[in-house]
Amino acid sequence: MSLEQELHKILASGLAAQSLQLSDDQQAKLVGFVLLIDKWNKAYNLTSVRDPKQMMVKHILDSLAIYPHLAKHEAKHIIDVGTGPGLPGMPLAIAFPDTAFTLLDSLGKRVRFMTQCVHSLKLSNVTPVQSRVEAHTPAQPYDIVLSRAFASLKDMLHWCQHLVNSDGQFLALKGQFPEDELKEVSDHYQVIKTESLTVPNLVGERHLVWIKKA
Secondary structure, three states: OOHHHHHHHHHHHHHHHOOOOOOHHHHHHHHHHHHHHHHHHHHHOOOOOOOHHHHHHHHHHHHHOOHHHHHOOOOOEEEEEOOOOOOOHHHHHHHOOOOEEEEEEOOHHHHHHHHHHHHHOOOOOEEEEEOOHHHOOOOOOOOEEEEEOOOOHHHHHHHHHHHOOOOOEEEEEEOOOOHHHHHOOOOOEEEEEEEEOOOOOOOOOOEEEEEEEO
16 A cells, blocks of 8 residues: 555545545645655655654644534635744645635745645645744735744733634644743633544644634
């Protein structure tokens, strides 16, 4: 079995376990994304995960774990801050082709990689942007600010407050339940809910925190 076939098998199994239905084309793009990370990783050091099969679990299935929660919100424009090589934004953009995703990172090599992915995978709903988050000024507010392992909740809200209006929400992907971080969220914000996530074949806790301006 080729690496590509193995990745397809891991992905299909993970999607079934999460009760997610993606088209053959979407699944092919997710596998293609992993192969691109693997190819570029040797020169660009995009992720500490070296095994493509582990990337499929730790990066793709982990990112897609929030799919059902995001699907409840009819967000038209989402920004993924501190996205690195495009996580979780790129897998989610493949899963939500009708939603516009801005993928923000301050490192040029990561943005160059994401730009290549957009071209190679023919993604019309993804815009990679190189900028520090506090310096990024969108033409219009985003519906959701998304982050995965980006910063503490307090810092995320401080740096990203200008990216949404009063209707916008902040969505943070965390590992263990961030009890101490939740205590530091200021009165200007309201923690809407926290949700526990299950990622197939992944050891460790995953939590999702929803926050909005008070």
